[in-house]
Amino acid sequence: MRTNLIHPGELGPDEIKAWKAITAEMGTHSAFMEPEFARAAGQARGDARVAVFENDGKIVGFWPFHKRPMHFARPIGAPFSDQHGPAIRPGAAFDPAAALKAMGMCAYAYSTLLDPEARFSSGARAVQDGYVAETGGDGQAYAARLKAEHKRYHKTIERRRRKLENERGSVEIVLRDRDPEAFEQVLRWKREQYAATGLHDVLAPRWVRVMLDALGDTDAEDHGLRMSTLRVDGRLAAGEICLLGAGSLHSWIPAYDAEFGIYSPGLQLLRGLIEGTGELGADRVDLGAGHGYYKRYFTFERRALIDGAAFARGAGAQVMKSAMGGWRGLETAPLGPMSKLAGKARRRLGQIAAVEPGLGGRVRGVARAFRQHAPG
Incomplete structure (x- = not known):
């Protein structure tokens, strides 16, 4: 070859x-x-x-x-x-x-x-499971199946939407929102979320914005960035920057205004995305891996x-394999909290190494992670 x-x-x-x-x-x-x-x-x-x-x-x-x-x-x-x-x-x-x-x-x-x-x-x-909503382009029918399968969960979302309308004003989901100010606000909310939770700010490196701009700089109907928003009386309450391609709309960068948190605006927007897959030119919504505690209520399909x-x-390569294997052994050893911490540290350090191309960014990221998790 x-x-x-x-x-x-x-x-x-x-x-x-x-x-x-x-x-x-x-x-x-x-x-x-x-x-x-x-x-x-x-x-x-x-x-x-x-x-x-x-x-x-x-x-x-x-x-x-x-x-x-x-x-x-x-x-x-x-x-x-x-x-x-x-x-x-x-x-x-x-x-x-x-x-x-x-x-x-x-x-x-x-x-x-x-x-x-x-x-x-x-x-x-x-x-791990990757969660996928295979709508076949008919998001309304798929959403009806979800409501029938998970009645209590989706009734709760609907009740929160009515509460939002009663207390704050009319609710509108804009499936393809091209407002550049809303785009910037979604990114700001996401970065604030990273800061509040102590996670590494993966949106901070300059190359990330260059990549997002490149993905958004297209008029193609079958691929590129798509942003959907939920607005209350015209005010932005939640937004999600998605990536379209190969017939899939990927749920990618979601964020919302914490002021509206009690109304679950992100979940309301997600259901709106699923209902609108046909309008967005997709046959499915891919929610990715992790967070199955809520994603399982929006999907029937899984991918490994x-x-x-x-x-x-x-x-x-063998030296590298031995070193990585030793760390993995620490994760799987019966050491209780220490093993859990080892796994968390591996994922955090791997994310920092992936998103920070320069040595300075990696050093600062590791230092922040150490300060956050250091005892005392």
Whole structure:
């Protein structure tokens, strides 16, 4: 297998066409797995790369990633890539370890990898549910099914909406809101949420905004950023910045005005998104992994997303594998709170390393995390 390493900006029309054909064959149904997302991340970061794999002169796959220090690869656009991994033609011979070596990488860490042919099963540490509302473009019918299946939950949402209308004024959901001030407000609310909860502010690095602007700078009807909002008497109460692509609308960056928190404006907006999938040009709403305590009330379908790491063959990769394995052993050891803290620290440090390209940002992020979790 021949491997050609390029920057996403070097992808030509033929490569883009081949990439989209492969993801269609795979049935990934994810904007994060499409070349448009890789190209947007490439506009934002110079360390973005795409490995193009060929067999007998025919392209059989693409693997987008960020080339990090010590020959460590991370998913393209991480930690914003809610699904990631290589796009490989179904049935093609593909060995992740050999591919990584050909790419000049020792390891590839992933958290929500799509692996329909189980090529990464040996390195998987955990499998989690990705929540998907397969509306088929008829969001109204899907929402009716949800209400019938989860009557009490959705009656509560409806009761809170009536309370909101009675106490604060008329409620309107704008499915495709193009108001730039509302866009900025949603980002501000999200950053305030990170500050209040002590989480790392993944929206702070400059490259993130460059990527968002690149995704929003399109008139295409089948891909790009979409923002939906919930307004009360014209006032912005909640908003969600979504990503459309491959027939899926990805629930991505939701935020709301804390003043309206008792009315669950975010959940009201989510149901509005599901009801409006057809109008938004989508066949499904993908809610991603985690937070199943509420997502299970908005979806019937699940997709398997795996967490783990893949390693190349060779001494350097084995050292890295041993170090990561030792940390993972601490997480799974019967040490009670210490094991839980180890897992939390790994996820936090991994997020910081992914979103902060520069050493200074990583050092500051780690220092903040240490101050937050240090005893006393």
